[in-house]
Amino acid sequence: MDTVLQQIVNALSLGGVYALLALGLAVVFSVGGLINIAHGELMTIAGYAMLGLVGLGAPWPVVMLGALVSAALAAVAMERVAFRPLRGAGPETLFLSSLVVAVVLQSLFQGLISPQPKGIALPKVLDDTIAIGGVTVGVSSLVTIAVVAVTLAALAWFFRSTDTGLGIRAASLDFDMVRAVGVKADRIIPLAFALSGLLAGVAAVLWIAQRGSVDPLLGITPVLAAFVATAIGGLGNTTGAVLGGFLLGAVSVTFGATLPDSLAPFRDVFTFSVVIVLLGLRPRGLLATSTGERA
Amino acid sequence: MSAPPSAVARLRRSLLGAAPAVALVLVFGFVVDAVASPGDRQTAINLLVSIVAVLGLQVYIGNTGVLTFGHLAFMAAGAYGSALVTIPVAVRASQVPDLPLLGDVLMGDVAATLFAGLAAAAVAAVLGVLFARFSGTAAVIATFGLLAISNTLLNGLDGVTGGAQGLYGVPRTTTVAGAAVVAAIAIVVARLVRGSRLGLRLAAARHDELAAAAAGIDVVRVRWAAWVVSAALLGVAGAVQAHTLAIVSPTSFYLTPTFTLLSMLIVGGMRTVSGAIAGAVAITAATEVLRGIEDGFTLGSLEVGQAFGVTQIAIGLLVLLMLVRRPNGLLGTRELDERRAAG
Numbered sequence: 068m069d070t071v072l073q074q075i076v077n078a079l080s081l082g083g084v085y086a087l088l089a090l091g092l093a094v095v096f097s098v099g100g101l102i103n104i105a106h107g108e109l110m111t112i113a114g115y116a117m118l119g120l121v122g123l124g125a126p127w128p129v130v131m132l133g134a135l136v137s138a139a140l141a142a143v144a145m146e147r148v149a150f151r152p153l154r155g156a157g158p159e160t161l162f163l164s165s166l167v168v169a170v171v172l173q174s175l176f177q178g179l180i181s182p183q184p185k186g187i188a189l190p191k192v193l194d195d196t197i198a199i200g201g202v203t204v205g206v207s208s209l210v211t212i213a214v215v216a217v218t219l220a221a222l223a224w225f226f227r228s229t230d231t232g233l234g235i236r237a238a239s240l241d242f243d244m245v246r247a248v249g250v251k252a253d254r255i256i257p258l259a260f261a262l263s264g265l266l267a268g269v270a271a272v273l274w275i276a277q278r279g280s281v282d283p284l285l286g287i288t289p290v291l292a293a294f295v296a297t298a299i300g301g302l303g304n305t306t307g308a309v310l311g312g313f314l315l316g317a318v319s320v321t322f323g324a325t326l327p328d329s330l331a332p333f334r335d336v337f338t339f340s341v342v343i344v345l346l347g348l349r350p351r352g353l354l355a356t357s358t359g360e361r362a
Numbered sequence: 363m364s365a366p367p368s369a370v371a372r373l374r375r376s377l378l379g380a381a382p383a384v385a386l387v388l389v390f391g392f393v394v395d396a397v398a399s400p401g402d403r404q405t406a407i408n409l410l411v412s413i414v415a416v417l418g419l420q421v422y423i424g425n426t427g428v429l430t431f432g433h434l435a436f437m438a439a440g441a442y443g444s445a446l447v448t449i450p451v452a453v454r455a456s457q458v459p460d461l462p463l464l465g466d467v468l469m470g471d472v473a474a475t476l477f478a479g480l481a482a483a484a485v486a487a488v489l490g491v492l493f494a495r496f497s498g499t500a501a502v503i504a505t506f507g508l509l510a511i512s513n514t515l516l517n518g519l520d521g522v523t524g525g526a527q528g529l530y531g532v533p534r535t536t537t538v539a540g541a542a543v544v545a546a547i548a549i550v551v552a553r554l555v556r557g558s559r560l561g562l563r564l565a566a567a568r569h570d571e572l573a574a575a576a577a578g579i580d581v582v583r584v585r586w587a588a589w590v591v592s593a594a595l596l597g598v599a600g601a602v603q604a605h606t607l608a609i610v611s612p613t614s615f616y617l618t619p620t621f622t623l624l625s626m627l628i629v630g631g632m633r634t635v636s637g638a639i640a641g642a643v644a645i646t647a648a649t650e651v652l653r654g655i656e657d658g659f660t661l662g663s664l665e666v667g668q669a670f671g672v673t674q675i676a677i678g679l680l681v682l683l684m685l686v687r688r689p690n691g692l693l694g695t696r697e698l699d700e701r702r703a704a705g
Binding site for chain 1: 428499506507508510517624679686
């Protein structure tokens, strides 16, 4: 029973990070029609910003704020350089462009910073565990769950109650109509990117808080997981992406806890096989509704 | 509108169209084999392997208009398949104790290369039943998943694949001339697919999937056929590569080489066979020059130190520039020999 509760905490904290990443991918996809594989590199940028600020002796709130701001700014810059010139191109072209951005950034990190992982000294409290009703859980997992909950609640409010949030949602339904009523595409798309960068920044802080180091390829693993989550939830479906993230977290933790050790290296094989079959059977995600087709 | 050309006329046109490129590749191969230094011969073989692999990608991506990131899995299938039937049996037993069926099969390099192509095609024929259904964004994610799965299997099934270290002791039998012959065959295959009934149906489905289906084309079936032919070419490319590097390992078939091959296809132009070849030549040449810069050089009195990653970054920027400025690549949408004919 205790271990079940512990696994639930693990699943929620891992799934929460995936959910934030998948949500960022989905926001950009729904507005820009692009799966941004360089989303992972936004995490890496946030990680290096943390490394730099910790090195300068900045206090923790500044370090975290720096991570969020740098990822958001990098996302906006990415849109400007690699995606705006390609507006209107097919999804394949946009994806290739994001792949180029990812590869170039990885090479830059390797060349300019270091191919090796760099340790980040984290506040000691994150290593602690606390006992709740006989169950021992890590502080970092609980912090992660809390941060994810607050972030998701803030975003739900943003999308429902602010003009900008409504604009992004409307743009994801019918961009041409939104432009026709006077909302500028050049404002909405960078905003969507900034938002996705912010989410990648939060995810990066949480991811690094559990691992304690940053390296040039940091973003690849989590962003692949986020791909899977968006595919489960239906591309461009923001609610689906969040649920897909949590579902993937639960599946990963369950596999980790139940698969025999000899099969552990093949976890990705199971996950990706499920995704491929799912894409074949339900291309618009598990939660797909029968409303309007988006090309 | 004139009547469409007959099957025989199309066949003749494809073969005649392929002839100059085939001649060029063969002359290049035999001349380099005869006169070049070992280092240059290696570079030439790498170029020819890239040409075969990019042509393999062109057969699927160029004809269907659907992107695939997963085809390096088939190159891996070919490379590992060929390695496993050519490494001396005694060496093999110590490297891959769990190898089923192939334990003491030993083949010559030509037989092994054919075996590699067939093995890759067989795997692709099964997977293609599902993958030929994907297009657009779903194809991107699904084929990416395929690449991740193949990488995990290559690393994880160490009793069969040698794990992260891969396999060594593959006989070094590839010559420049041999690689050139394979490239020539690949050029002919790619042109035949493009100019055939299959190619025309794929082009129709690429332009308008619904209209093509309405006209009686079984879109999934024609895409499946292109998927299998494409995988066979990549399998062969993998075998030729294995027999020049003497080792096969998982990193040779993951993200970086996928990126390089796709860069070649984009820069040259994915719609045409000549574009695929031009892209392989251009990126290989650029890489050779950039490697020199990466190793550091002296410019007058200015010493430029080592700069890692310059190659990747420069190729990345080049691809980005092409995507924005010339999305159809250097050679555009028509084969060189089609330009005069079509005006």
